[in-house]
Amino acid sequence: MVSGVQIQYYFICARKLWLFSKNIQLEEGHERVQAGKLLHERSYKSADKKELAIDNIKIDAIDGEYVREVKVTSRMTKADRWQLLFYLYELKKRGLNKKGLISYTKEKRTEEVILTEDDEQKLDEIIDRIYEIMEQPQPPGVINAPICTKCAYYDFCYAEEGDD
Numbered sequence: 001m002v003s004g005v006q007i008q009y010y011f012i013c014a015r016k017l018w019l020f021s022k023n024i025q026l027e028e029g030h031e032r033v034q035a036g037k038l039l040h041e042r043s044y045k046s047a048d049k050k051e052l053a054i055d056n057i058k059i060d061a062i063d064g065e066y067v068r069e070v071k072v073t074s075r076m077t078k079a080d081r082w083q084l085l086f087y088l089y090e091l092k093k094r095g096l097n098k099k100g101l102i103s104y105t106k107e108k109r110t111e112e113v114i115l116t117e118d119d120e121q122k123l124d125e126i127i128d129r130i131y132e133i134m135e136q137p138q139p140p141g142v143i144n145a146p147i148c149t150k151c152a153y154y155d156f157c158y159a160e161e162g163d164d
């Protein structure tokens with residue numbers, strides 16, 4: 001079953017998605033991930049905002065008609081948006097119709113996210129594509145993108161390349 005993190009990684013890097021899906025998870029000690037966890041703890045102290053975990057989805061907070069996600073920066077806007085759309089879609093499949101709000105703390109900006117039928121169709125295609133990537137026997141190639149220097153897999157990816 002596909003998770004929200006996998007949807008996010010699909011938009012960041014297919015190799016990252018593959019490595020993560022094979023349980024090669026180097027995220028835990030990574031500085032940016034720790035920052036995200038700290039942010040998460042600080043952002044959801046309010047008792048009326050409940051964290052929700054159902055099957056493959058783990059939502060930061062449900063706040064009335066909204067599903068809320070808090071991110072440090074808007075650097076991954078597209079990936080963040082699709083991750084939230086995926087949560088809205090999964091909730092809708094379970095009979096819960098919600099809207100989404102993403103808050104970017106660094107930019108002090110909040111964006112509303114509404115799930116459309118087009119988004120649902122696109123998510124079905126994305127999920128199929130994620131399964132195809134996960135089934136590949138070898139990881140997709142490194143992407144040599146600026147984002148790599150911020151990625152927990154950086155040493156793994158580029159050390160491996162250097163050994164070729």
Ligand code: SF4
Pocket residue numbers: 012013014015016019141142143144145147148149151152153154157
């Ligand atoms: S370091 Fe770059 S190529 Fe490797 S998984 Fe991360 S984003 Fe992808």
